[in-house]
Amino acid sequence: MTGTPAGAPADAPRPNRHARRTRPTTRRDHVTEVQPLKALDGRPLTLVHVQGRHPPTRGPVIVVHGAGVRAELFRPPLPRTFVDALLDDGWDVWLLNWRASIDLDPVPWTLDQAAAYDHPAAVAHVLDATGADRLKAVVHCQGSTSFTMAMAAGLLPEVDTVVSNAVSLHPVVPRLSTFKIGTLAPLISRVTPYLSPAWGDRPEGVVSRLMVWGVRATHPECRNPVCRMVSFTYGSGRPALWSHANLDEATHEWIRGEFAEVPMTFFAQMNRCIQAGHLVPTGAVEALPASFVARAPRTDARFVLVAGRDNRCFLADSQRRTFEFLQRHRPGRDSLHVLPGYGHLDVFLGRRAATETYPLILEELAR
Numbered sequence: 001m002t003g004t005p006a007g008a009p010a011d012a013p014r015p016n017r018h019a020r021r022t023r024p025t026t027r028r029d030h031v032t033e034v035q036p037l038k039a040l041d042g043r044p045l046t047l048v049h050v051q052g053r054h055p056p057t058r059g060p061v062i063v064v065h066g067a068g069v070r071a072e073l074f075r076p077p078l079p080r081t082f083v084d085a086l087l088d089d090g091w092d093v094w095l096l097n098w099r100a101s102i103d104l105d106p107v108p109w110t111l112d113q114a115a116a117y118d119h120p121a122a123v124a125h126v127l128d129a130t131g132a133d134r135l136k137a138v139v140h141c142q143g144s145t146s147f148t149m150a151m152a153a154g155l156l157p158e159v160d161t162v163v164s165n166a167v168s169l170h171p172v173v174p175r176l177s178t179f180k181i182g183t184l185a186p187l188i189s190r191v192t193p194y195l196s197p198a199w200g201d202r203p204e205g206v207v208s209r210l211m212v213w214g215v216r217a218t219h220p221e222c223r224n225p226v227c228r229m230v231s232f233t234y235g236s237g238r239p240a241l242w243s244h245a246n247l248d249e250a251t252h253e254w255i256r257g258e259f260a261e262v263p264m265t266f267f268a269q270m271n272r273c274i275q276a277g278h279l280v281p282t283g284a285v286e287a288l289p290a291s292f293v294a295r296a297p298r299t300d301a302r303f304v305l306v307a308g309r310d311n312r313c314f315l316a317d318s319q320r321r322t323f324e325f326l327q328r329h330r331p332g333r334d335s336l337h338v339l340p341g342y343g344h345l346d347v348f349l350g351r352r353a354a355t356e357t358y359p360l361i362l363e364e365l366a367r
């Protein structure tokens with residue numbers, strides 16, 4: 001018998017044990033505090049601490065953006081963002097602006113510097129601020145490659161779970177991207193030290209005007225100049241980082257303010273990584289090993305590898321290869337999720353992400 005609560009009339013609606021006791025947290029409820037910190041080489045970074053309607057009931061999660069964007073990437077104008085979902089699940093949310101962030105002064109960074117200097121400093125800051133001795137990480141794209149380098153090098157022993165989106169140890173890109181990054185990028189780096197999708201709205205000089213003109217001619221898929229520049233800069237799709245069907249209008253417009261400089265130093269390193277089939281250090285940073293794939297990663301953390309099946313920036317094979325690598329070294333510990341209908345960033349920015357992708361990530365974080 002499923003029963004009715006004692007004393008309640010038989011026709012009263014039964015209380016749903018799973019119903020939320022309060023309304024869900026939305027961006028309006030966020031209390032945001034930007035905390036400055038210094039990377040281990042002295043570079044200024046920030047951590048954005050976000051609190052919701054209720055104090056956290058679980059430990060800290062650090063959330064790490066990709067190249068040429070910023071911590072706000074995870075708070076698009078959706079009714080329910082990934083940050084809302086983390087807060088409602090009780091996590092203590094820390095969004096990192098590492099040296100690739102467009103909220104910081106532009107600098108010619110490499111993945112090595114982020115791995116050796118930024119992520120260890122950020123993790124130490126969060127542990128110190130919260131009093132926790134472990135934390136979890138959700139890392140995206142180049143936030144993920146650099147974080148995985150740090151994990152593999154044994155620099156982040158306090159991190160026990162890493163949810164990685166798009167790419168981690170093994171970058172695999174479409175053939176056109178191999179040409180763009182291998183042939184076009186070295187030519188571009190002779191005339192500009194960085195590329196910026198923001199040029200779509202605000203070109204800076206002759207080179208950027210020419211590039212925007214070329215991109216306009218080859219990317220007829222939409223009328224948003226930054227969206228088209230993003231596709232030129234980061235992949236081979238039209239668009240490259242999401243499907244238009246997955247973005248609502250407000251988010252598609254919002255991205256115009258969310259993409260800016262990415263230095264050619266990054267493309268040079270990523271080109272070598274793509275040629276090698278796995279991440280390759282520059283050799284300029286001592287704390288990192290000569291190879292990230294010659295031995296088992298120096299971490300006991302569990303990796304949750306997420307890939308949009310339609311990703312045209314890094315193919316889903318990127319995460320498949322890293323999963324196979326991890327399986328060889330420590331079978332059964334890690335997991336791989338290939339998401340149909342998703343690409344690169346719509347995993348976080350998609351109009352249906354709140355019901356289609358966030359629950360999977362929350363479930364893995366809570367495991």
Ligand SMILES: [Zn+2]
Binds near residue numbers: 223227244
């Ligand atoms: Zn577009």
